[in-house]
Amino acid sequence: MKHKYLVGVYNDDDILLDAVTKVRKEGYQVHEVFTPFPVHGLDEAMGLQDTRLHTIGFVFGAIGTLTALSVMAYTMAIDWPVIVGGKPFFSFPAYGPIGFELTVLFAAVGMTVVYYIRNGFSVLRDAEVLDLRITDHKFIMAFCLKRYHKDADITQITRLMKESGAEEVYVKDMENELSPNLFRKDGGVITEHAHHH
């Protein structure tokens, strides 16, 4: 099944940011925005939920610390105690460096893996590119036409985009649905209302 999107192409990040705010103020939900580089404030303007990636990093880091300390304590003090330079079997200060390194290792690897999984990144994945110019110099706003199928809505969104500085507006058929991450479990779009509360 094809997925239809109404696409507005912008030339400039600041114009795009204003446009997103303006369109949402009129009550339309932006389905997705594509940019060639991170535009600060865009996630807030779109009403995206904050990412929880940093929390994941903390959890993995804590697992790393515990793993390192328990393995070192177990091998050195419990399983096979060996006297090394007269140091105590459980020589906690000596566990510092590896404890630290494994904290960093686990946090970094864990976070990165979760980042790839959450974005659906994989070597096997063929990205369906909406517009080849996104990774170059164009900023793109897309509206889901399944949601806005009425002519009145389409005309209104088109007008809003053109007024806010879109240099091109067109309809694009995509094989895959864009960013299902934006949707909540119940299938509903994260709305203006939800964002404000």
Next chain:
Amino acid sequence: MHYTSPIREPLITGNKSYHDITQDISRSIENPPRLWWIALIISGAVATMGILLILLTIWKGIGMWGLNKTVNWAWDITNFVWWIGIGHAGTLISAILLLFRQRWRTGVNRAAEAMTIFAVMCAGLFPLIHMGRIWLAFFILPYPNTRGILWPNFNSPLLWDVFAISTYLTVSLLFWYTGLLPDIATMRDRSKGWAKTIYSRLSFGWTGTAKQWQRFESLSLVLAGLSTPLVLSVHSIVSFDFATSVIPGWHTTIFPPYFVAGAIFSGFAMVLTLMLIARKVMKLEDYITIAHIESMNKIIVMTGSIVGIAYITEFFVAWYSGNVYEQWVFIRNRVADPFIFGPMLGVEPAPYWWAYWSMMTCNVLSPQIFWFKKLRRNIAITFIMSIFINIGMWFERFVIIVTSLHRDYIPSSWSYYSPTWVEVGIFVGTMGLFMTFFLLFCRYFPVIAIAEVKAILKVSGDQYIEKIAVQEQKEAEQAYGGAGSFSPALDKDDK
């Protein structure tokens, strides 16, 4: 929305648009200079020689090297520490400078991160070969085994090193590749045929959605936060290899900060050596500007001075401690040259005096010229100086390792060390290996972070800064009425 003080120097010159940035940076991938092939053949040949000599060492044994019973660490560990040090600039630039919001890092971070990875790979080779029986290298990992459950000794700094270096390599690799994804996607969207297929695979399906960027920013920030103490820890732990021993000249509490400063110092020197060539050959002068070079030279003069103070402190403490062994190593094994200090102190010259004074000249004296702005902004001088520092920092490690070892507590075991052709060949070979990797990277991946440069265009592009300058000039004239005593001067002396 975007504001930069007009006295800030632009970091992107030539009135670039977003599209220009993409074009300029992908140019050398799409139309590689012919020089690339010549460089690749040379460095590939050197790398092959190095690999053959490594195989020879593994085949015949460590006896192929000039080590002896007294000096059992020498070129290999010197090279190891030298390469690890070089690998410190990448993470410093991408992590610490990200936290400090230094925008100039975007011009050089990608290449510096790549250098980090290749340098750490070269570094890791040396301790592995030095083990002698490299096929038993996995013994250093803690795993349940059939040798009577013999665990590695977690009290040993050598084992800490294993964890530090492998963590550093892994985290640097993740940081580098995750940052590359958006730029590989740019290459994917520009290319055709099989190149598109490969870039498509390598881009992992990046599309540039708001959510992807939001996560990207979060990941970059946390990885930077993690890498900052990491980069400081790695060379601290390398220094523990020496500092926790009882060898005079090694048993020093200032080693960790001294090693870290030295690592950053040498890392920046290598970044400059390579990027000065790359910016010229790949015509990237608008993205790696004189302002970038000056910023790096400022870091060099700072870290070089820290290293200098560390050398002097070490020497002072050796004298002030009253410890005769420590004093012996510093005066009789290092400082006493045949011309000035030897005769002055009335002692015979140290066998390795030339290594000590090469280190002092290259690392402490010569970088002081960068206190002068003119010299900081001079490309030829910067290039020569970067080579000097690379040499000086190699000598630093050689001095620490060999001069301390060759004459210690028992005069009957005193000896002298010189490398064999196999050791020299392996070291030169790792340089070839490093260059081969770097050339392949330059040829197939964007050598400057395209997306990150675009993100700073509106704050650091020359046209935007000039606009702000003109605007402020006007406002000032309106406010103070006419004749401008206020002139926001853009630094143009390099144009």
